[in-house]
Amino acid sequence: MKKAIRHSGRSNQRRVAMATLVGTTVEWYDYFIYAMAAGLVFSSAFFEPVGQELGLLIAFASVGISFLFRPLGAFLAGHYGDRIGRRAMLVLTLVVMGGATTAVGLLPTYHDAGIIAPIILLCLRILQGLSAGGEWGGAVLMAVEHAPKDRRGRAGAFPQLGAPLGLVMASAMMALMSGVIAPGDAFVEWGWRIPFLFSFVLIILGYIIRRAVDESPVFQEIAEHKQQSSVPVVELFRKHSRLVVIAALVFAACNAAGYMATGGFIQSYAVSNVGLDRTDVLNAVTYGAVIWAAATYLTAIASDRFGRIRVYQIGHVVLAVTIFPLFWLLNTGEISMFYVGLTFFALGLGGTYGAQAALYSEMFPASIRFSGVSISYALGSIVGGAFAPMIAAYLVQQTGTTTSVSFYLLALTAVSLVAVSLIRDRSGINLSINNEAEQAIGALVTDKRPIPATVKEAAVKERV
Template identity: 60%
Template sequence: MSAPASRRVPEGFTPTGTIATHADRRRVVFATVVGTTVEWYDFFIYASAAGLVFGQLFFAPAGEGFAQILSFITVGISFLFRPFGAFLAGHLGDKYGRRLVLMLTLVLMGVATTLVGLLPTYAAIGMAAPILLITLRILQGISAGGEWGGAVLMAVEHAPKTKRGLFGASPQIGVPLGLLLASGVMGLMALIAPGDAFLAWGWRVPFLLSVVLILVGYYIRRRVEESPVFTELAERKEETRMPIVQLFRKHALLVVIAAFVFAGNNAVGYMTTGGYIQRYATDPNGPVGLTTADVLGAVTLSAVSWLVFTWIAGWLSDRIGRRTTYIIGWVLQLAGVFLLFPLVNSGSIVNLTLGLVVLTVGLGFTYGPQAALYSELFPASIRFSGVSISYAIGAILGGAFAPTIAQAIVQATGSTMGVTWYLAGMTVLGLVATLLLKDRSGIPLGPDHEAEQEKSPVYGLAKA
């Protein structure tokens, strides 16, 4: 039931009736960009290290080939715990606010990342080393599962109706910024401490730097006001008692379809963010054999491209709709998938860089509008749970074991063609899921419009 007209909040106003100023919105955008950049820097330096050194340092007794597979499996294991983080964060976020969750996840991620940089290796403490490594990666996964939904809702729920795609792109660009920062710092350390020095201590420095980044991110996020949608819910005492139960009772199919949308992007993106290309292109026994510093430099450049096209796609989705922007993105991503390995396998660092940059065009177009798309799919009272859990499930179906699958395919077949077809299949899956959803660009997000928000965005269904 809608609230009385006197209690409705006009577009551009906070629930207390004050105008949401440009300064307020700039502060929210800045805080979400910085916070998600720090979170994903922490997440990606682990993936990069998994591709470059963890196999040798923590899993060497398993043998060279299997040690690397085990190393990539630890990247994927964390994804299995992201739904737990999403469930926990969704419950807390829908009951106690988006801002609280953002603070908690930032601290948890930073502590886990810093401790990885201090871990003894297998040679020092035996089996305890990989067990501790996996435990810390699980904590990273729990944090990542809760972080994204909070950052997205803070950005989108503060945004003007006509700029949700652009505002929602701010936490999205934190991912390529995190990749850029992680690859840049790893690449710098590969230059400062090449060869055995990188293996001995150089890889640890990027993890230890997380302490500084977390302090900066925490300070900035503390200065941001709570989401106006949650503030209005709290003032009316209309928070849902069991938001996760309500989500799956009414919107289970929507969660699955939304998860498939993200899975199509995430599987392809994790060729670099999951460390696979870094390992494949630098393997001294492989067909490419490029230097670590060169490959990390190429990944860093591709992160810049990914950032630019993510931002463009968010802006464009405000003009042509989320669904249309996504469809364009899936076509571009499919083209990038088929070009990637022929360029990488040429053995040229220029071609590898070109392949990664071309791939990021489609990745940006299928990632930039996601924050706005997800926010417009779910009712206000269970929105945090909806976007967080859909995202976490999509990450498991998509990127969780994409590097492991790619490594296993190449070891079994001796060719990257099977990897190309796997990534193409995931892209098509994302396209089909997108086609099943109606475009709800501009739908009111506040609690006054729950009845409208409850109508299913899935084609062919009258109610979720």
């Protein structure tokens, strides 16, 4: 008989929810502050010699470079997260991300230090990428593995909320500096640095909260029975490489669409091409992030009732039908129309993001779950969001219209919709290490194999 997971009490589940929410919000705040500054300031502050247009492309490319290092961060965090625990990796990634972000706020510009300034900037962005690659997997497993099976979607919503709430904080801070504290030239000269320096306060808060939570009950079982995989990443790709690829493609559309706003492209385009006020645009994006957060939470809850796959499919359809109207409304030059476009666009983002934590956690076996969810997420980030702002800026420069950007996003949405439809809905599956035989088979609809009675014994012998 398969033992159920020893779930923690409600009070500890609430602490875990708060820890994953605060931690991921801080991490994404750090990440988005860089992306926004890249679109608004960095082309002149760090890449001035190459000119405005090329400097903007390089600035957006520096946003994407971090994504190339996310898989390495995911490999490292996945390996140690599956071997020494989820909580330790959560604390480490938070400190690395916050330290790198704070350091960006202290950097001299190209005018002050020459070529060394953009080089150090890129190095710090790489550290952010390494940290982000390991952050998400640890946060979602802490949340989902602590939760009862009928509340995993709701529990997994809290680390997911970190992205839109991080965007709210980042946009609000940038708007505050741009419109109130350091308007005009002062924002370009020094105002953009304050949001980066503020990260130091946030990481102290996140560190205290994350240190206070218990380790995941699933990992406690794994450690108790000494069933850690010796090389989890190797085992993951040897047995589940196709699953990793499909899981990565599921995330591609949401990530690319989300990085239109969070990666700085919409802010830059709205200000430079459409002529909207910078502070008004930042306020609008802040509003859009609030809608995104609400949609993320509601769709995560819905996935507990209606299933992860159905909710995901509806979310992709909503995203597909809002891609073109977003840019049509933005191009009217009316800030009120931009708000309308962001409202519907954010609903699609939430529909393709809320259930992700629970979906990924239920796809992979317990002993390699951290590696599976982290690497799938990191690879999906590369396919979708890594260079999405740079690609969008290039498409606009070459075609003179945002229609090409909309078709680009629509194509990725179609790919993600097909990918999620290939996954079997396993809502409520026992996540315990004792049920690893069932977890290892049947995550894809194309896998029709029954679970032999000998699979469990074979798995045990393989570990011994």
